[in-house]
């Protein structure tokens with residue numbers, strides 16, 4: 001899943017795609033490079049980010065979704081939003097799924113997704129982006145994240161979203177310490193009962209904390225963790241800013257992995 005942030009302030013690519021044409025071009029390039037889904041976002045969820053009004057978020061994402069849909073009628077497009085209003089307009093403009101990092105905080109989100117017959121990625125976020133990294137606490141991070149995602153999934157099912165349309169994401173960096181993030185990444189199997197697992201670690205600050213690397217020095221770590229999550233943790237979708245490099249690593253590693261004696265037995 002390739003990331004297109006139509007935002008001025010996203011932590012790694014903010015401001016790069018403020019012009020819709022640039023964002024559409026970048027999305028088409030990511031599809032060429034092998035992205036299975038393009039994830040278009042108009043509100044940064046980086047730690048400390050301020051909320052964006054729905055009108056502004058729509059002004060950012062709609063031209064990108066419409067432009068990409070016009071250029072490529074088939075490309076699967078997701079809208080990265082936690083607002084039902086934005087999701088509804090994005091789905092009407094041609095998006096196929098909603099990537100909600102807050103796991104249905106907006107009480108109307110599930111019905112919007114169900115009514116559109118869209119897919120849904122349920123993310124886990126503790127707190128609010130503005131304050132979520134101030135001393136996050138869990139008694140048992142694996143159990144609590146799984147239970148909160150399970151509760152969101154039940155709400156989605158109750159609203160009429162079919163089970164096969166739902167994927168789950170532990171929400172790396174969203175109200176979690178370095179240790180919480182590493183525990184979640186090392187135990188993705190705990191989320192398998194809830195549906196296909198999505199992970200997003202691309203360029204994230206856990207690599208700053210773990211390795212002391214700056215924003216533009218995190219590619220290798222992100223790819224390494226993506227491969228581990230896919231092959232060991234069974235993640236089905238990896239969200240990345242660096243589609244070609246991440247896709248190459250995943251495809252090559254998979255070709256080795258699937259030849260293992262007894263694989264699939």
Ligand code: HH2
Nearest residue numbers: 005010011043044045046123169172200
């Ligand atoms: N991370 C970000 C945004 N959306 N969606 C899912 N499903 N999983 C993630 O881990 C995830 C996500 C944050 O990264 P980014 O979009 O690059 O930055 P920003 O939130 O600053 O726009």
